Amino acid sequence: MKLNSEIIEKFYNILGKENVFTDRETLKHFDYDATERHFLPDIVITPENSKQISEVMKICYENEIYVTPQGGKTGLSGGCLPVKGGVVISFKKMNKIIEIDDKNLTAIIEPGVISADFQKAVKEKGLFFPPDPSSTVESTIGGNVAENAGYTRAVKYGVTKDYILGIEAVLPNGKIVKFGGKNIKDVTGYDVIRLLVGSEGTLAIITKIIVKLLPLPEYRKTLIGYFDNMKVAADFVANIFQHRIIPTAIEFMDKITMNAVENYLNIKLPEAETMILVEVDGNKASCEEDAEKIFSLYKKFGAKDVKVAKDEKEADRFWTIRREALPSLKAKGLDQLEADIVVPRYFLPDFVEKIHKLAENQPIEVATYGHAGDGNLHVTIMYHKSSFDELVSANELLKKYYIEAVKLGGSISGEHGIGITAAPYLNIQLGENEIELLKKIKKAFDEKGILNPGKIFDYEE
Amino acid sequence: MKLNSEIIEKFYNILGKENVFTDRETLKHFDYDATERHFLPDIVITPENSKQISEVMKICYENEIYVTPQGGKTGLSGGCLPVKGGVVISFKKMNKIIEIDDKNLTAIIEPGVISADFQKAVKEKGLFFPPDPSSTVESTIGGNVAENAGYTRAVKYGVTKDYILGIEAVLPNGKIVKFGGKNIKDVTGYDVIRLLVGSEGTLAIITKIIVKLLPLPEYRKTLIGYFDNMKVAADFVANIFQHRIIPTAIEFMDKITMNAVENYLNIKLPEAETMILVEVDGNKASCEEDAEKIFSLYKKFGAKDVKVAKDEKEADRFWTIRREALPSLKAKGLDQLEADIVVPRYFLPDFVEKIHKLAENQPIEVATYGHAGDGNLHVTIMYHKSSFDELVSANELLKKYYIEAVKLGGSISGEHGIGITAAPYLNIQLGENEIELLKKIKKAFDEKGILNPGKIFDYEE
Numbered sequence: 070m071k072l073n074s075e076i077i078e079k080f081y082n083i084l085g086k087e088n089v090f091t092d093r094e095t096l097k098h099f100d101y102d103a104t105e106r107h108f109l110p111d112i113v114i115t116p117e118n119s120k121q122i123s124e125v126m127k128i129c130y131e132n133e134i135y136v137t138p139q140g141g142k143t144g145l146s147g148g149c150l151p152v153k154g155g156v157v158i159s160f161k162k163m164n165k166i167i168e169i170d171d172k173n174l175t176a177i178i179e180p181g182v183i184s185a186d187f188q189k190a191v192k193e194k195g196l197f198f199p200p201d202p203s204s205t206v207e208s209t210i211g212g213n214v215a216e217n218a219g220y221t222r223a224v225k226y227g228v229t230k231d232y233i234l235g236i237e238a239v240l241p242n243g244k245i246v247k248f249g250g251k252n253i254k255d256v257t258g259y260d261v262i263r264l265l266v267g268s269e270g271t272l273a274i275i276t277k278i279i280v281k282l283l284p285l286p287e288y289r290k291t292l293i294g295y296f297d298n299m300k301v302a303a304d305f306v307a308n309i310f311q312h313r314i315i316p317t318a319i320e321f322m323d324k325i326t327m328n329a330v331e332n333y334l335n336i337k338l339p340e341a342e343t344m345i346l347v348e349v350d351g352n353k354a355s356c357e358e359d360a361e362k363i364f365s366l367y368k369k370f371g372a373k374d375v376k377v378a379k380d381e382k383e384a385d386r387f388w389t390i391r392r393e394a395l396p397s398l399k400a401k402g403l404d405q406l407e408a409d410i411v412v413p414r415y416f417l418p419d420f421v422e423k424i425h426k427l428a429e430n431q432p433i434e435v436a437t438y439g440h441a442g443d444g445n446l447h448v449t450i451m452y453h454k455s456s457f458d459e460l461v462s463a464n465e466l467l468k469k470y471y472i473e474a475v476k477l478g479g480s481i482s483g484e485h486g487i488g489i490t491a492a493p494y495l496n497i498q499l500g501e502n503e504i505e506l507l508k509k510i511k512k513a514f515d516e517k518g519i520l521n522p523g524k525i526f527d528y529e530e
Numbered sequence: 531m532k533l534n535s536e537i538i539e540k541f542y543n544i545l546g547k548e549n550v551f552t553d554r555e556t557l558k559h560f561d562y563d564a565t566e567r568h569f570l571p572d573i574v575i576t577p578e579n580s581k582q583i584s585e586v587m588k589i590c591y592e593n594e595i596y597v598t599p600q601g602g603k604t605g606l607s608g609g610c611l612p613v614k615g616g617v618v619i620s621f622k623k624m625n626k627i628i629e630i631d632d633k634n635l636t637a638i639i640e641p642g643v644i645s646a647d648f649q650k651a652v653k654e655k656g657l658f659f660p661p662d663p664s665s666t667v668e669s670t671i672g673g674n675v676a677e678n679a680g681y682t683r684a685v686k687y688g689v690t691k692d693y694i695l696g697i698e699a700v701l702p703n704g705k706i707v708k709f710g711g712k713n714i715k716d717v718t719g720y721d722v723i724r725l726l727v728g729s730e731g732t733l734a735i736i737t738k739i740i741v742k743l744l745p746l747p748e749y750r751k752t753l754i755g756y757f758d759n760m761k762v763a764a765d766f767v768a769n770i771f772q773h774r775i776i777p778t779a780i781e782f783m784d785k786i787t788m789n790a791v792e793n794y795l796n797i798k799l800p801e802a803e804t805m806i807l808v809e810v811d812g813n814k815a816s817c818e819e820d821a822e823k824i825f826s827l828y829k830k831f832g833a834k835d836v837k838v839a840k841d842e843k844e845a846d847r848f849w850t851i852r853r854e855a856l857p858s859l860k861a862k863g864l865d866q867l868e869a870d871i872v873v874p875r876y877f878l879p880d881f882v883e884k885i886h887k888l889a890e891n892q893p894i895e896v897a898t899y900g901h902a903g904d905g906n907l908h909v910t911i912m913y914h915k916s917s918f919d920e921l922v923s924a925n926e927l928l929k930k931y932y933i934e935a936v937k938l939g940g941s942i943s944g945e946h947g948i949g950i951t952a953a954p955y956l957n958i959q960l961g962e963n964e965i966e967l968l969k970k971i972k973k974a975f976d977e978k979g980i981l982n983p984g985k986i987f988d989y990e991e
Binding site: 115128170171172173174179195216217219224225228230231240244246247248250251252253254255256257258259260261263264266267268272283284285286287294304307310311312313314315350352353354355356357359380411413414415416420442443444445478479480482484485486493495497498499500502503504505506509510511512513514521526 | 711941943988
């Protein structure tokens with residue numbers, strides 16, 4: 070059933086007219102995300118609490134109206150796009166930090182809280198919320214939870230899911246459920262919390278989040294160095310762990326990405342095959358000791374131009390080189406296909422080698438950079454959309470990369486989600502039995518399939 | 531349908547006669563766990579691979595025969611007990627460590643591997659698998675995964691679920707599914723892995739496990755001290771975190787438990803309301819620095835008899851005091867009810883106070899000890915079963931404790947699972963909507979309800 074004036078009237082009653090939008094001008098502000106694809110919703114609502122969402126969902130469930138929850142629209146897989154129209158629930162007005170509990174090291178937040186605002190608020194209390202995706206100034210915590218967002222510190226601190234202790238959510242049928250709380254341990258019933266984290270808004274609408282906080286590390290130490298051979302770099306990385314050090318981050322860029330950064334920032338980097346940045350954090354004594362060991366390892370494995378940041382400012386400069394990878398590649402002005410691939414950490418060089426080999430003799434350039442510490446790399450295929458040959462080649466290449474990653478025991482998405490962009494490739498990683506099971510889980514939550522349709526296994530080209 | 535000779539014949543064909551047991555003598559070896567309750571299975575099988583399990587499950591599914599997977603029988607909630615008879619699948623013969631990959635810091639193991647054997651094997655390679663429940667010499671990794679077992683190091687290292695990267699499992703209908711791999715990040719599809727971890731063998735039969743390993747910490751430092759006031763002790767604990775230290779373990783015992791330990795070990799402990807043991811690990815420099823800070827904090831908060839272990843031997847002696855809590859209480863020779871309760875860390879003293887207050891003027895003694903660092907405490911109610919009054923009081927008290935814990939935002943199980951022992955109290959923590967959702971998830975996996983029946987929400991008194 071389509072939305073009609075009777076239903077819209079009901080929405081007015083539940084939400085107030087100020088929270089219901091149907092004019093095209095407004096709708097256009099909710100039709101996109103970072104994938105730059107556009108799908109216009111039929112209506113946008115900005116609820117102020119979970120009770121309103123529950124009431125709305127009851128109506129939508131009864132009338133089989135599609136609903137798509139939406140956060141900061143920074144997603145890279147299309148998770149928040151209303152691909153089949155219907156209602157978009159925007160969390161703009163559910164953006165309160167309800168509590169920061171510095172005794173239990175927890176916080177209670179609404180899903181619409183902007184990541185950076187939350188980061189700032191906890192830091193002011195000497196606390197630390199590790200999950201901090203690069204979209205932090207725009208992305209919402211709700212979106213990060215829905216996508217199980219990753220970030221550079223995942224090597225040591227894990228991903229978003231490792232920090233979610235409790236969730237309140239509205240089921241597609243409008244029922245409100247609460248799981249977990251402020252407890253680090255809780256084995257009562259199935260782990261619905263972690264099932265919802267990373268479910269890309271397809272199972273339930275998250276309306277409240279209880280997160281775990283850590284004490285803010287007192288110190289960090291950042292190192293950078295360049296290797297001529299990526300396999301040697303991988304041995305260097307393995308050796309760091311063998312020296313009983315768990316770094317906060319280990320980041321890398323390949324040569325093509327380095328060249329792009331050089332042009333974009335107008336700097337000169339050493340001639341090398343790969344850059345490796347390593348950061349450790351913790352108390353001062355341990356950071357100094359670890360940094361010394363890592364410095365020797367860089368040298369032992371033949372890295373050039375190894376530097377230990379002497380202060381925060383220099384550390385930030387090292388990070389800038391890595392952080393500008395994506396903008397630098399974008400600045401080349403070519404059309405791009407991006408993949409968020411994972412392979413087991415030590416197999417990264419094999420995969421990078423494969424990436425470049427498969428792109429040889431093609432009218433296409435491929436760059437890669439990412440998280441060497443956890444095997445998650447971002448592959449950017451650059452081509453001219455206007456050339457049909459290049460378009461076909463680029464898409465063929467993308468598929469080949471997914472296949473090669475899975476052959477190495479990897480995954481087709483490490484932190485961006487499947488959404489619509491990776492959905493056509495889902496069956497490369499998951500077999501029939503696995504996909505069938507996912508569909509059954511979906512059905513257990515959403516019998517009628519009204520919540521965030523057209524995503525993951527529900528994709529239609 | 532009941533098992534009959536035709537079906538047993540099929541089992542012989544699939545498994546070989548040597549892996550199928552129907553004689554009462556043998557069955558009696560598989561009818562109990564650490565809850566000391568007994569339920570005789572109709573048949574026990576000891577499969578050697580997942581293919582055999584798949585074939586068996588197809589037959590059981592078709593004929594609606596109950597199946598209960600069983601590990602080391604050390605569970606404290608009855609998770610592995612065949613409460614409705616049927617088939618017990620024992621993992622005795624699926625106990626191989628298939629691979630320890632010291633480059634990717636992962637291992638692949640079969641579910642029947644004994645925890646301690648695995649601990650030993652990874653340690654020999656300089657690696658570390660943090661989840662190490664106290665039942666380590668008998669419990670299997672499969673059982674620990676099924677129950678999402680906790681342990682003393684959870685403060686810093688998290689619980690079992692935080693170390694499971696990949697799972698192969700046989701669904702009740704016999705289909706084999708594989709999720710995850712050696713990757714730290716993977717957001718492809720729903721997080722079925724963490725749904726299975728802690729599902730107490732009710733959703734699928736886990737047949738292979740890929741775990742994450744860490745480098746072995748090079749050093750540890752253990753401290754012990756005694757407080758006259760538990761609320762002060764809680765402030766001491768909160769202050770450790772405020773000093774930016776994340777200890778490996780923070781353990782406590784109340785006075786009654788201390789007295790029991792004194793009698794059992796024939797030692798003298800300081801007169802105090804609570805003992806607090808703190809351990810840190812990491813590199814030497816950081817441990818020394820942290821231990822110094824923690825020592826000052828003990829003093830600042832007025833602890834008595836504070837000691838820093840000067841070597842491994844003394845550290846082990848401190849731990850012995852804590853580890854002998856359960857045996858010491860058992861040695862009192864009384865009947866016991868045990869609860870595995872969690873409250874938010876900082877509310878522990880409020881809860882302990884409540885525990886003792888509710889037990890006042892009762893012909894019953896209640897002791898508590900556990901993990902102060904994560905709010906998970908074990909409550910032991912001691913009484914005489916032979917006295918009907920005491921039996922009633924003990925059970926009433928247990929229920930009150932669960933209610934009080936949930937009032938404080940806690941949980942009725944932190945690490946032992948719900949199984950059958952906590953099942954009658956499930957609705958204290960979870961409401962109708964939540965339990966309905968759990969049942970729907972169960973149905974998505976196990977349409978006919980044949981796998982490990984009678985547990986969690988499926989309990990009948």
